[in-house]
Amino acid sequence: MSFAHLGLSAALVRIASDHGFESPTPVQEAAIPAILEGHDVLGLAQTGSGKTAAFALPILHHLLHERRGGSRHVRVLVLVPTRELAMQVGEVMRELSHELPGPIKVVTAFGGVSINPQMMSLRGGADIVVATPGRLLDLVDHNALRLSDVGALVLDEADRLLDMGFAEELADILEMLPAQRQSLFFSATFPDDVQELANALLKEPVFIEIPDEPEHAPDITQRSIKVDAAKRAQLLRHLIKQEGWSRALVFAATKYGTELVAHKLHRAGIKAAAFHGDLSQGARREVLEAFKAGELQVVVATDVAARGIHIADLPVVVNFDLPRSSADYVHRIGRTGRAGASGLAVSFVTPDMENHFRLIEKRQGQRVARELIEGFEPGDQPAGADGTVPDDDGEAQAPKGLDPNGGIKGRRKSKKDKLREAAAKAGTP
Template identity: 75%
Template sequence: MPFASLGLTSPLARVAADQGFVHPTPIQTAAIPAILQGRDVLGLAQTGSGKTAAFVLPLLQQVLGARRSTPRRLLVLILVPTRELADQVGGVTRELADGLGAPVKIVTAFGGVSINPQMMALRGGADIVVATPGRLLDLVQHNALNLGEVAALVLDEADRLLDLGFAAELAEILALLPPQRQSLFFSATFADEVQALATALLHEPVRIEVPAEPDTRPDITQRAIEVDPPKRAQLLKHLIQTSDWGPEARVLVFAATKYATELVAHKLHRAGIHAAAFHGDLSQGGRRDVLNAFRASELQVVVATDVAARGIDIAQLPVVVNFDLPRSPDDYIHRIGRTGRAGASGLAISFVSPDTEAHFRLIEKRQGLRVPRERIAGFEPVPGEAGELDEDGLPAAPQGLDPNGGVKGKRKSKKDKLREAAARGG
């Protein structure tokens, strides 16, 4: 089915083809006509399914068909959770718009860099803004941006936007938007929090779910190695130095905290392995330098917090290691999805301790599979050892989990908080 048959104009269909979108993917086939009709959309599809083009192409058509004004009115607002995803979505949007030869002004805004160039870019207005929530609110507070005429709101990676720290900012943004607008929620997973917010904010949405076909699912081998927390760093070094995917293969390691990323990267570097930490406290320039060095194989290992689980595409990344298990089973899917991309095979290794065994079983249950437990000679768990210090006499990088996957006693649930935020935003 050609793109033109979905309702896109000939120039947009041609631009899609020029950018390599030869045939619409299932999510594009279902979403593009609905968006062109002005419907709200709740779209669920796996990473790499073409979600970005599914909403960018029809929204570009709407922008081109809107009446022009001076200064430009912000018509489309795309919210994303990370700087890297903002760069990626902004880049795709700009490439598609540039191919049209039409004057569509697109501004990408995120934190970690000076706000001044972004404020300068917004002089005279913008047609489309791709932004992280915090920086968007900064721009509004500086009177650089007015959200009062937004015609379409997109939440890309909607589940991550509703993680801790985003819900309150999202509620502020929703309160600044016009009540009559088109709203589009897209994600690879839909947690209960997303469904709760969608119920509150979407009007008779078109729900699109595109399950992964067996022949299109990533070829990812999953391994689970039992190990006590203090031995994890030594085990990681052992695997990198002795496995058949080393010693030159690039490895992305996930840890629970910024402190843990720095500590693990330091230990690897001390062992002669080129490694660097990647977390939210790095400047945007520092984060970009780490990723560029990793892509160029100047770094063999990057140790990251979950900020890297979305919006980063490292070609031919053979191995992902969960040094700490993620709090959410959905985050586990996004983490291991960094490998096995574009038809390549990949390997995902998780370190499982006695304290996190129950949580890993929950992750397995959500995936509908069972990963055999392994033990590596010399790194077997020792019954009864709490292991508060690692092999260097330093505190072990914390796993930060409880067996129930982050349930916090009698405090309000995230769903309750989101419902309250949605009610305030409404």
């Protein structure tokens, strides 16, 4: 089975191929035709099974053939539980839509950061909004968007949405959506509360269940180094120079991250380039050819863009940002140690990602001993007067203490709180 046989447009089949999607995964093979036919879908699949592309590709296909709504209207709404997942799903949507005929506007919205840039990006509406529930309701309260024209709703990692206490927010959002819409529901588990939500949300859905298969780590040397987030770029430069890496493929979470890391390496005299979906196909080809020829020492890539990277005798892979899942971890580090060659995979583990990396270790059935490198040991980074934490180059990072999960229940003021504040301002008892 190939993507060409699933009913996708020729442009999307080509883009899927350009991004290294050689053949559909089981969840993609089952979900894409059902979504294209307009059915609601209930998908039970683990993270890393390819479900983001399973709904992203057919959604983009529909958008190419639909007329856009007016100002402040949203055509597709994707709800996710965390800021990290919102960023990654938004990244996939942007990379897959980048070369489509006609612009597709994707806006990502989550809590823990200023709402103003997100409101600005929603001016004129959006084709796709990927959001955490709390921040989405904040944007609705600010009249930054309308949900009355949403044609497709996606709930990604629905079990985590409920586990994190978003049930009330989801109920408020569902009331704002039109009754006539396509609903896509993806979850790794199916407890009673998830089943109740699915029953209320979906109409005669196509049920898809992908068995969870054990994963095996590749036969390569794995290292994990404990380091503060602000020291990672400096540590990367240190390792490249001190250990004499001839070539390294570095994974970052976002397009912005790839550009920033590549810029810092280049400034330190290391020949590096970013590799992400916003680059044209010609630019991506030039980067790969330069990397294969040894003209570049480091390529910094996102997961989606890097699916098309196949480098013979690649000695080192670095997880600058940890992947979302053990499946992505195995996929990343499997780029080295091929065809009988030895390989090295290095992961930077920041204090706030320690538990996440332990889950990756548990999933792959292998413990990776933590290393401490002198001069790069984790420690509290003092925040400046503006609340930002400088990185190793003195550049401002995200304010210290920001919520890593995007919107969290309880952060958004309730209606009663707002009424009390209004009454207090008016001087009423």
